[in-house]
Amino acid sequence: MHSEEIEVRTGSREVVRDLRDECHRFLRSAGAGDGLLNVWVPHATAGLAIIETGAGSDDDLLAALRELLPGDDRWQHRHGSPGHGRDHVMPAFVPPYATIPVLGGQMELGTWQSVCLVDTNVDNPVRKVRLSFLAG
Structure with missing residues (x-):
C-alpha cells in the first residue's frame, strides 16, 4: 500500500473542490497499476463526492445541501x-471517503466524473486529504 496526506485550501466559503489532478499525480508517484484508490477526509465537517464539475453540478450540490441542511x-x-x-451533519449525506477502481494507473471514472472535496465549514480554510493506493 502507498499512502500520502495532502493539504487542500478551501478558503472561507462553501466549496466543491475537484481533486482529480491531485489523485492523478498521486497515482503516478505511487507507480500505480491495477488496484483501488481510497480517498479519505479526516474531518468531522467535510466529505467527498464523485460528481461532474464545471457545468453547474458542483453549485447545485451546495444549493441542495443548503436546502437540506439550513445554516440557521x-x-x-x-x-x-x-x-x-x-x-457536522453533512458527512452523513456526503461521506468522508471514496474508493475508486484503478486500471493501468488510471482512475476508472466516467467521462464527466471527478473526485471532489465537499466543504461547507467556512471556519476551517485548510483540509487534509489522505490518498491511499491498494494494489490488486
Whole structure:
C-alpha cells in the first residue's frame, strides 16, 4: 500500500473542490497499476463526492445541501459560525471517503466524473486529504 496526506485550501466559503489532478499525480508517484484508490477526509465537517464539475453540478450540490441542511440556529451543535451544526451533519449525506477502481494507473471514472472535496465549514480554510493506493 502507498499512502500520502495532502493539504487542500478551501478558503472561507462553501466549496466543491475537484481533486482529480491531485489523485492523478498521486497515482503516478505511487507507480500505480491495477488496484483501488481510497480517498479519505479526516474531518468531522467535510466529505467527498464523485460528481461532474464545471457545468453547474458542483453549485447545485451546495444549493441542495443548503436546502437540506439550513445554516440557521436549529442545530444543537452550536460552536463556530452560525449554523455550524449543519456542517457536522453533512458527512452523513456526503461521506468522508471514496474508493475508486484503478486500471493501468488510471482512475476508472466516467467521462464527466471527478473526485471532489465537499466543504461547507467556512471556519476551517485548510483540509487534509489522505490518498491511499491498494494494489490488486
